[in-house]
Amino acid sequence: MISQQFTIPEQWKWFTEARYGMFIHWGPYAQYGRGEQVLFREHLDQEEYAAQASAWNPEHFDPELWAATAVKAGFKYACFTTRHHDGYCMWDSAYTDYSSACQAPKRDFVREYVDAFRKAGLRIGLYYSWIDWRLPAYFEGPEIDPEGWEKVRTYLHNQVKELLTRYGRIDHFFFDGVWPRNADDLQSVELLAEMRRLQPGILINNRLGYSAEHDGYRADGGVGAGDSDTLGDFGTPEHLITVDQKRLWESCQVTTWRLWSHVFGERWRPADYLLDMLCECAEKGGAHGGNLLLNVGPTADGQLPPEFVQRALAIGKWLEVHGEAIYGSDGGFLTEFITRGRQTTKKNCLYLIIRFWDGRPEMRVADLVSKVKAVTLLTTGQALPFEQLGDDLWIKGLPAEAPTHLFPVIRVECEGRPATNQWGRERLWEGDPARVAAWARSQRGTSVYRDGRER
Numbered sequence: 001m002i003s004q005q006f007t008i009p010e011q012w013k014w015f016t017e018a019r020y021g022m023f024i025h026w027g028p029y030a031q032y033g034r035g036e037q038v039l040f041r042e043h044l045d046q047e048e049y050a051a052q053a054s055a056w057n058p059e060h061f062d063p064e065l066w067a068a069t070a071v072k073a074g075f076k077y078a079c080f081t082t083r084h085h086d087g088y089c090m091w092d093s094a095y096t097d098y099s100s101a102c103q104a105p106k107r108d109f110v111r112e113y114v115d116a117f118r119k120a121g122l123r124i125g126l127y128y129s130w131i132d133w134r135l136p137a138y139f140e141g142p143e144i145d146p147e148g149w150e151k152v153r154t155y156l157h158n159q160v161k162e163l164l165t166r167y168g169r170i171d172h173f174f175f176d177g178v179w180p181r182n183a184d185d186l187q188s189v190e191l192l193a194e195m196r197r198l199q200p201g202i203l204i205n206n207r208l209g210y211s212a213e214h215d216g217y218r219a220d221g222g223v224g225a226g227d228s229d230t231l232g233d234f235g236t237p238e239h240l241i242t243v244d245q246k247r248l249w250e251s252c253q254v255t256t257w258r259l260w261s262h263v264f265g266e267r268w269r270p271a272d273y274l275l276d277m278l279c280e281c282a283e284k285g286g287a288h289g290g291n292l293l294l295n296v297g298p299t300a301d302g303q304l305p306p307e308f309v310q311r312a313l314a315i316g317k318w319l320e321v322h323g324e325a326i327y328g329s330d331g332g333f334l335t336e337f338i339t340r341g342r343q344t345t346k347k348n349c350l351y352l353i354i355r356f357w358d359g360r361p362e363m364r365v366a367d368l369v370s371k372v373k374a375v376t377l378l379t380t381g382q383a384l385p386f387e388q389l390g391d392d393l394w395i396k397g398l399p400a401e402a403p404t405h406l407f408p409v410i411r412v413e414c415e416g417r418p419a420t421n422q423w424g425r426e427r428l429w430e431g432d433p434a435r436v437a438a439w440a441r442s443q444r445g446t447s448v449y450r451d452g453r454e455r
Contacts, residue, residue, distance in 0.1 A: 011201035018076035023295035025260040028053035030300040033264035057104040061302025063116035073312035074319035079125030087132040125172030183211035206232025250291035262297040271314040283332035325351035335424040350418040352410040357402035365393040367424035370414035378409040
């Protein structure tokens with residue numbers, strides 16, 4: 001269960017209100033259609049890759065259309081790849097000519113993204129990779145090439161500061177690709193202090209590397225929650241949903257099966273699967289965040305794939321009706337509900353997000369000790385009759401057919417904040433096993449025989 005001790009600073013509360021962000025992996029690698037890491041994974045010829053990247057000119061990039069789609073899809077913020085591991089920069093950097101501004105497009109894509117998404121009312125996030133596969137000194141490090149390493153580190157720091165001083169307020173910053181360096185090599189802690197000076201309200205993720213000097217923990221959260229108390233404001237579990245007990249967190253997930261940038265022939269996850277990830281993040285969120293950063297890989301010519309748009313708009317339509325169960329929610333897990341779906345709470349309301357609609361007219365919600373004032377099928381606005389018997393809530397009058405193709409939602413309004421009993425607090429394989437023994441003993445006895453009586 002989530003610790004409630006973490007207090008969210010006022011300037012970060014937008015993050016927990018938002019719950020849902022759009023991740024955008026886009027760059028010259030989209031031309032290959034085999035993922036954002038094709039240069040390294042297929043160890044392509046560096047010069048040939050650079051030539052093709054420099055010739056890349058996405059003439060159909062329309063950031064205002066992207067932003068309008070994001071708003072309609074229900075996203076509240078976005079995070080754009082300013083530079084991925086291939087080293088190509090998507091803005092007019094003063095520190096290199098390997099950029100969209102100096103090469104074929106002659107455009108500052110970061111500027112266009114920021115302006116369009118901010119105008120649409122979305123919070124602004126930027127992704128930046130520490131690693132650059134073009135630079136030998138990054139991999140040799142300060143021990144082998146101290147002079148070369150110092151140049152690389154200065155380059156990285158200068159670019160981050162450039163991104164934070166050219167585009168107005170930046171709300172969210174996502175570092176990636178620390179390996180094989182660490183936080184002490186990168187001086188990431190020192191850079192964070194400068195970032196906070198330049199952007200006092202910014203949220204910075206925890207992919208900052210191991211630091212023996214500062215707290216002896218590994219902060220990079222790509223494969224889990226991370227251990228550091230100090231390195232990074234939010235955790236970033238990747239391809240999984242894992243609660244970070246020490247900070248805000250967002251799970252970054254793909255809309256396809258695996259890869260982040262546009263891929264020819266990739267398989268797409270269905271809308272209900274993607275929506276369930278959002279609901280799971282909100283359910284597990286508690287006081288610590290629980291956001292979903294859902295990715296799209298635009299095509300090489302700058303268009304959002306129709307498969308993504310179709311799924312994103314379906315979720316957006318669902319959020320128009322059921323968004324109160326997600327945006328600004330306080331997490332769920334109030335009672336055991338996995339056999340039906342998911343739960344979230346907000347103020348005095350418990351939201352039942354039904355993944356499995358069985359068509360029966362009644363539903364039992366066990367272990368809810370709060371007095372219920374009203375029950376509403378949020379999907380249709382219909383008030384539902386109900387009865388409370390002890391700690392059991394019986395909801396009645398449910399339609400035989402699911403009222404939405406995605407997940408119907410039932411809102412249960414209580415007299416105070418929804419509360420549960422021991423069975424709700426302790427789940428399968430959790431808690432005090434004595435409660436299971438008492439349950440079995442009181443209801444059937446102690447023996448292996450059918451009636452529970454000893455022979």
